[in-house]
Amino acid sequence: MTDTVLHVGGASPYDVVIGRGLAERLPSVLGDSVQRVAFLYAAELSQLAEPVLDVLRPAYDVLALGLPSGEQAKTADVAFECWDALGDAGFTRSDAVVTFGGGATTDVGGFVAATWLRGVRVVHVPTTLLAMVDAAVGGKTGINTAAGKNLVGSFHEPAGVLVDLDTLLTLPREELVAGMGEVVKCGFIADPAILDLVEKDPAAATDPAGDVLPDLVERAIRVKIDVVVADLKETGGAEGHPGREVLNYGHTMAHAIERAEGYTMRHGEAVAIGCCYVAELARLEGHLDDATAARHAAAFRAVGLPTTYDGTAFEDLLAAMRVDKKARGNTLRFVVLDDIARPAVLAGPSEENLRSAYDVMRGEKP
Structure with a gap:
């Protein structure tokens, strides 16, 4: 090539x-x-x-x-x-x-x-x-x-x-699959073509010798470049866009899970779970429709990533999320989606919805 x-x-x-x-x-x-x-x-x-x-x-x-x-x-x-x-x-x-x-x-x-x-x-x-x-x-x-x-x-x-x-x-197969967590995330926050490629042929999307994965790598890197050039130091984006914080989509819960697991869980696996969590939270808070929230779990699962987690109590994960870099004082802030490639910031969601999204993350049906 x-x-x-x-x-x-x-x-x-x-x-x-x-x-x-x-x-x-x-x-x-x-x-x-x-x-x-x-x-x-x-x-x-x-x-x-x-x-x-x-x-x-x-x-x-x-x-x-x-x-x-x-x-x-x-x-x-x-x-x-x-x-x-x-x-x-x-x-x-x-x-x-x-x-x-x-x-x-x-x-x-x-x-x-x-x-x-x-x-x-x-x-x-x-x-x-x-x-x-x-x-x-x-x-x-x-x-x-x-x-x-x-x-x-x-x-x-x-x-x-x-x-x-x-x-x-x-690269070991499990590490390559874990990396897809960040790739698929980029599809949701900015480039729907990534999701189309992954959903069309998940096997090709994760084949390091094929032609699809290089395209996905380039697309994901372009997403990150566009974001960091516009907002290098997370000072905020224009017209309500979260700016560089958008790259942390799903990461508030992901980092909490990683900490709870003593950093033994692969980052991309935690990101996949975190994206599914925040999609459900956005749905409960009236930001995201049912179909797009459900698409999260389907897309991550298609490439072999986990979408549920029940290893840590809600209170422990909530405490970890409160020291997330996006938090402001005692207010939790999440990057959410209003639709695919339409990110926004959700500040101060209700504890009821935080807990309900946690229950779904554990594998309980909404």
Whole structure:
């Protein structure tokens, strides 16, 4: 396939390149001034990372730092170890970070780059579907705390993103399916063609060797680019649009579930459940019609994602949602839909409807 280049405008513009076998592009993205590169990678991907390191090592002084798996990487301790390593290696503001891994690697690697010397160049090479369509684009970085997910972080846009679709060929099936949670979400909030492609042929939509999944990846990334260019730092959109908050559709409940599960549930799985929850909440609050609410569960289920959850008491999930970044004081705020691709903000829903939507999430019929 021919490489696709999507431009991200704004104060710090960069390109997202989508293609196959993209490692050779890294030096041109890093630029001529870089001498040292910190290569932050998911440790279990050491073999997959070798071709990338083979490109970097002849051109740069490379510091390779293997990170723990998944959300276990997103801690202050891991970030501190990376800062120590950068200090010992003498990293300066003209040096750079390259991340190689899934969404957690991208988040913590981006955070390390954002905070070292108040910000150094970073290039993301996402290796999971989730990271490709979500974490790698938009400049959000962060780590988790005991209070919740991504509560510590910063905005730090990358110098470039290389979406190498070949990495999906070796991605475990369950991880690829989990990544579809963010893809399908993009269909509901902005691009109905995503839903049409998924519903027409779910098997093709999740085939990393086929032609449909690359189209879905590109469409989902375009959705995110359009949103972040218009509202990089979540200050709000125009004419009632939630702005960048729309990307957190379903995430208020999703993050609460992830916290309750000790971050052992895959993010995309939690997002699928969270989207179904908020669709039911929107239906109860008079925002969304019955058919569109039901379409949520059907679309996520078609690609193999969970749509129900009954592992934690309502009161515990409600308490976790109250520390969500979209909350204002004691008021819970949710991104909801008035229709497909018509997002809005719901502030202060009734506890009765919050609980009723929870009952549906547990598998009880509305």
